[in-house]
Amino acid sequence: MFSASSQSGPDLGIVQDLFTLVPRLGVGVLLLVILIGAGIVAGGRTSDFTRRVGLSEAVLETPLGAPFQDERSVESMLQTLVKYLFYLLGVVVFLSLGGFGRLATYGDTVVRYFPSIIGGIVIVLAGFVIAGYVGRSIKTSSVVGGSDAAVVGAEAAKGVIYLVSITLGLDAFGYSTPILNTLAQAVAVGLGFGIAAAIGIGVGLGSQDYVAAHIEEWLDDEPAE
Numbered sequence: 001m002f003s004a005s006s007q008s009g010p011d012l013g014i015v016q017d018l019f020t021l022v023p024r025l026g027v028g029v030l031l032l033v034i035l036i037g038a039g040i041v042a043g044g045r046t047s048d049f050t051r052r053v054g055l056s057e058a059v060l061e062t063p064l065g066a067p068f069q070d071e072r073s074v075e076s077m078l079q080t081l082v083k084y085l086f087y088l089l090g091v092v093v094f095l096s097l098g099g100f101g102r103l104a105t106y107g108d109t110v111v112r113y114f115p116s117i118i119g120g121i122v123i124v125l126a127g128f129v130i131a132g133y134v135g136r137s138i139k140t141s142s143v144v145g146g147s148d149a150a151v152v153g154a155e156a157a158k159g160v161i162y163l164v165s166i167t168l169g170l171d172a173f174g175y176s177t178p179i180l181n182t183l184a185q186a187v188a189v190g191l192g193f194g195i196a197a198a199i200g201i202g203v204g205l206g207s208q209d210y211v212a213a214h215i216e217e218w219l220d221d222e223p224a225e
Contacts, residue, residue, distance in 0.1 A: 021099065028097035032090040039086025043079040050075050055129065062128035063162075081118050088114060113174070120172035127165020131158040 050056050056071035068074050092107035135154040 024097045024099070028094035031097070032094045035086050035090030035093065039083040039090075042086060043083035046082045047075040047079040050078055055125070058129040058132060059125055061132050064125065064128050081121070085111075085114050085118060116172050116174055120169040123172055124165050124169035127161055127168065131161035131165070134158065134161060 051071070056074035059065050059074050060068060060071060065074075068077070088107065088111050092104060092111050095104035095107055135158045138154040138157060139150050141150060
């Protein structure tokens, strides 16, 4: 037969574990609720910020705007990403405090990579928006605006910025991109020389046309006595 003292040992251990676990679970639930609330607030602020700076409208004008129906779709996507980052962080905290070691490890891995994913997406979006702005600036430039060279230069500049932004985005994701970095640098240098040469040729041809149009007028003018 078992004695009362031998039976109370395991029971006492279970009670002690419960007394230790319940407060930790309570704190975990509290922190989870707080982080969920923070995610909702941060997501709303993100949506307001993208609307205020015109990011959604700019994204729709790029090739990345094809999957989105309207500006609200872009804002909703960014808002969802920010919210889920906080949600995942709250779940990881809850699992860690609850003693779910293996699940907490998986969640921690996801949380560590999730900001990189968001950062990469933001970099690509910003790069494509900047590319659109640069392209419009070249097309409306007072130097080459309205010419075929302006269209070619605008598309070439946009292509380079697309390549650079995608390279930086992949690097933020954690992918090794030395080949893309080298290619982006080579294309950027080549494009810079090309634009400089195009501007120089354009200015030279413009000066030539101006001289040809006024040369007879200058030759016919008699010097003042």
